[in-house]
Amino acid sequence: MQPTVVVTGIGLVTSLGQEIGPFWDRLLRGESGISNVDSFDTSRFAVHLGGEVKAFRPASGTGRCDPAAVGRASRFALSAAAAALRDGGINVDKELGDNWGVCVGTTSGEPQEIEQAVDRQLAGDGDGSWSEFLERYPCHTIASNVAVEFGVGGDVSVIPAACAAGNYAITHAVEALRAARAEYVLAGGADSFSRITYSGFARLGAIARDCCSPFDLNRQGMIPAEGAAILLLERSDTARSRGARVYAEVAGCGLSCDAHHMTGGHPEGAGAVRAMELALADAGIDRRDISYISAHGTGTRSNDLVEALAVKRVFTQAPPPISSIKSMLGHAMGAASAIEAAVCALAVRNDQVPPTVNFRIPDPDCALDCVPNFPRSMSVHVAMNNAYAFGGTNSSVLFRKWKG
Amino acid sequence: MAVRRRVFITGVGVVCCLGDSLGALVDGLSQGGLAAGPVDPQFLDPHLAGRNTYPLDRPARLLTAAASLALADARIPAQRPGDRDIGLFVGTVFSTAHTIMRFDRQAATEGPALVSPQAFANTVINAPLGQAAIWHGLRGINRTFATGASSGLEAIACAGEVILSGRADCILAGGVEEVSDVSMRAFAASGLLSPSGRHRPYEPASDGMTLSEGAALLVLEEAGAAARRGATVLAEFLGCGRAFDVSQRTDERRSVRSVVHAFRGALGAANLGPGRVDAIFSAANGIPRLDRHEALALSAVFESEPEPPAICAVKGQIGEALGAGGSIQCAALIGSLRRGCVPTPLVVCATPTGVVAVRPQDAPVRAGEPRIGLISSLSFDGHSSALALASSSVSDSLDAT
Structure with missing residues (x-):
């Protein structure tokens, strides 16, 4: 019989907040995290709404990974991972070790790094920052940064699976835990707000002008957003032996x-x-x-x-x-x-x-x-x-x- | 107790600077020529003929062509609805970054109303996988992997593990990478590219690597499923190991330890002692620091063996194809197992002073046909992966060990 995998910690970065309790209450009250887009000029668009995380307050981690040296999606993932570990009752003073994994799903990785490179090119400031680009852009860096922050020495990967990526990363983690390739995995997804994504969905006519109303007869479309969530996943036997609080089984x-x-x-x-x-x-x-x-x-x-x-x-x-x-x-x-x-x-x-x-x-x-x-x-x-x-x-x- | 499932490799498709077949790859490596760089259209276009390639950007074309070749090599016919689900696992570093940058530049200069919806579809990092899946009707489990330069090997490793776990019976797995102005500028600025163009794996005087491109996919198939359709077995997937170096290659001791961990993980998963390994198709690409870490790890794992495995550093000839690199190494190993020889073997060893030396090919390496091989991949970030394969001629005898 294969091992049971459970969720023992949750970390969030969303347009409705980062703390689990208040986030959950706001969801139940039906509050909206949607607002006018601030991170770039939308005057050339027919739509202007987005789900940006405007009051991002990074959860404190270990300081081993410099948040100023990484992209926005990485900063979200670092914060969500720190929150998930804290929520799961894991001491992060010491490196977590080889029996830990990190798996983060993403659509675009760090698209803002591309946007900044384009802006530099258009401003005639061409080649100065390409070395930094290599360190910040490729999407695998999101998981690497989390691994460095918390000293994770096992399976560290990013699964780019577009808008299903969070589920993909969780699936990858479940497979690793069931096969005993890891004892604990930080698994979830991260994406930053992006004018590339916004331009594309706007061009497809897919962005709602007024609000997002799924399953409604007069629904106008989707509203691009950003954020991260990391779940602490582990086998039920380790959760039991360390007395962890279990949210649910990933069945x-x-x-x-x-x-x-x-x-x-x-x-x-x-x-x-x-x-x-x-x-x-x-x-x-x-x-x-x-x-x-x-x-x-x-x-x-x-x-x-x-x-x-x-x-x-x-x-x-x-x-x-x-x-x-x-x-x-x-x-x-x-x-x-x-x-x-x-x-x-x-x-x-x-x-x-x-x-x-x-x-x-x-x-x-x-x-x-x-x-x-x-x-x-x-x-x-x-x-x-x-x-x-x-x-x-x-x-x-x-x-x-x-x-x- | 349930019988352990086994995973066979029943087809290989490769498109790289040396050609578009296993034979061309092994011939090119054996002849020792340098060929790093773009894929010649003659190796790519014929495999996409007769269909509308307009929606596919270059990474999608490379991957789709490799899938055409892999499916043909495995004698798997064109997929129809109702056929069994075939999966697709793909590793990449930059994926469609060139397409993404062009899309954003157009939106910024001409306005968002004028961008191409088709180009937008290709701005998601998993776009090459999606395009190849549509082209070939691959409806099974799929996954794009980003673990830096070990992405392609990681895709193959995970595909093997997923089939062993019983969640799939047949997966095409490998990697894809294009050389574009994005990757060239980024690596040029990083100082990792060889200014002389003479990248020399394991040589301390080497001045860097050369970027390359291509795609390779293996057809991994559960043994029973392969037998039922009368597939030819090219090799057997035995197992893999992986580790992450949190020093990100800045602390040699930790970096070497993580590479050793990956090698020993692969040997452990394959239930093999180091003495059983005949050949290692290594990650070395001419960046002295990373090559040294891998060489020290090789020495730690294999130095006490009376007959050291032959080391083949294919990136010395075909360059560093990043996300495709590990999958092309796999293809080269399988070609070598089939042919019964290792192209341009090296022996890597640590001297008493800790300096790694490379003996040329007249030094003693294991005689006879290679039967069991390892492939390794190291990322600059800290990922290490190793994977063990056996030639089809010995995979049956492994049962008894």
């Missing part, structure tokens, strides 16, 4: 590829269905036991349509409640599904689920119980975290209530 993971379209989902949700079914099979859980789904729920017409179709194909009898916190946070890219994984773990532990806000008129083509506008107190036995991404990438990860 199963499923990944698939549509092999259909770079930016759009499969029209019948084929890959999304396979990812859900693989996760259920991996966990040995019957679909009727899923209490809640954290939707990918970007708020674009096409995503929500295909996602609803896929969910209804898997849950043919009665689909469970499914909400999208992107309605409040925006879409934090590679960090999104890691933040949503944290939300699933909290939902399972607290028996509460956050709402989909800005919901007014049901879209008959997405007819699902999207927990409209108000949170719900309910028994959450298993939460399913779904995330989909460019490249036809699909992921589902299941979080089960931990009964010790």
Whole structure:
């Protein structure tokens, strides 16, 4: 029998705050982390909203990695990792060692480093900073920086899987823990706000002008955001022996590829269905036991349509409640599904689920119980975290209530 | 007790500066020529013929071509809906950075309304994987890896582990990297590139590395699945090891320890003693500090063996292809196992003063056909990976050991 993997620490950097308790309360109240974009000039865009982290206060770490020498996504990941370790009751004074791993998912890595290089070129200040670029840009540095900060000597990797990257990193970590290649893994996602991402989604007509309202008939689209979430994952036996508080078990993971379209989902949700079914099979859980789904729920017409179709194909009898916190946070890219994984773990532990806000008129083509506008107190036995991404990438990860 | 699953390599696709086949790669290495640099169109374009390549940027083209070659080599037909799911694991360092920079420059100069939606699709780091998966209908588990210059080897290592764990039966795994103005400028500014262009692995006087590009993918297949379709077994995946040096190569003792850890991890996962290793296709690329760390690690692990393994530093000839490097080394090792010889072998050893020396190829190396080999990758950041492969001729006899 393969070892059980549990979540014993959570660290967050979001547009709705960094502390777990206040973040959770604000989500349940349906507050919004969306505001006008500050980090670059949006005057040439028809849209102006974003989910920027405007009051970033880095959680204190060890100081071994200089935050001034790394990119913004790395700074987010360092802070979230420090918070997860503190939350998990891990002493970081000494190096964590060879039995630890780090796995961070991302969409764009450190795109601001590219943007700054372009700005320097356009300003005629060409070649001065390329050495720094090499140290800051390649996305693997995000995990390396976390490893350096906390002295992690094992499997240290970044999994770029676009907007499903958090789930991908968690899956990679679960595999490592089950196979005893690591005893503890810091796993999650990080992405910084980017004018590249914003330009691209704006060009696709995918960004909402007024608000993000997933599954609503008149939904306008998604809202780009940024942030990070890191989960401390370990085997249940180590968690038990050190007396750790357990949020939830990571019961199963499923990944698939549509092999259909770079930016759009499969029209019948084929890959999304396979990812859900693989996760259920991996966990040995019957679909009727899923209490809640954290939707990918970007708020674009096409995503929500295909996602609803896929969910209804898997849950043919009665689909469970499914909400999208992107309605409040925006879409934090590679960090999104890691933040949503944290939300699933909290939902399972607290028996509460956050709402989909800005919901007014049901879209008959997405007819699902999207927990409209108000949170719900309910028994959450298993939460399913779904995330989909460019490249036809699909992921589902299941979080089960931990009964010790 | 459940029988341990086994993973065979049933196909290899490689596109690099030496050519577009295992034969061309091993021939080129054996002839000792220097060929680091861009991939000639003649090695790339024929493998993309007859289809619309417009949506694919250069990394996607390199990867898609390598996948074409790997699938053909494994005699896996074009995928149709309902076929078994084939996975794709890909390592890369810069991925589509050149495309991303061009996209951002266009948005900044011409305005965001004028950028290309197609180019935007290629700005995600996993875009080459997505494009190759669409081209070939690869619907299985997929993962892009970023672990610096060990990314490609890490993708293969993880694919083998995922198949061993029972989560997949068939995965194409390897790496891709393009040489672009982004990678060239970044490495040129870092001082890691050889000004003379004469990168010499393990030579203390070497003045750096030369950037290269390409893609290589192995078809890793669960043994039963390979047998059921009558696949030809090229080699067996035995296991891998990995470690991270938190000093990021600044503390020699710690750096060497992490490389040793990776080598011993691979040997342990493969259940092999160091004396069983015939050949090592090493990470050395001509950057003296990293080469020295690897050489010291090789000495620590293998120096007490009566017959040291032959060391083959292919990057001395084909350059440092970063995310593709480890996967091309794997291809070269498999080609060598198939051919029964190691191209341009070296022996690396530590002298009493701690200086690493390299003996030329007339020095004694293990005689006879190579049967078990290791591949190693080191990143500048601190990642070390090692992977063990066996030739198909001996993989059966390993059961008894």
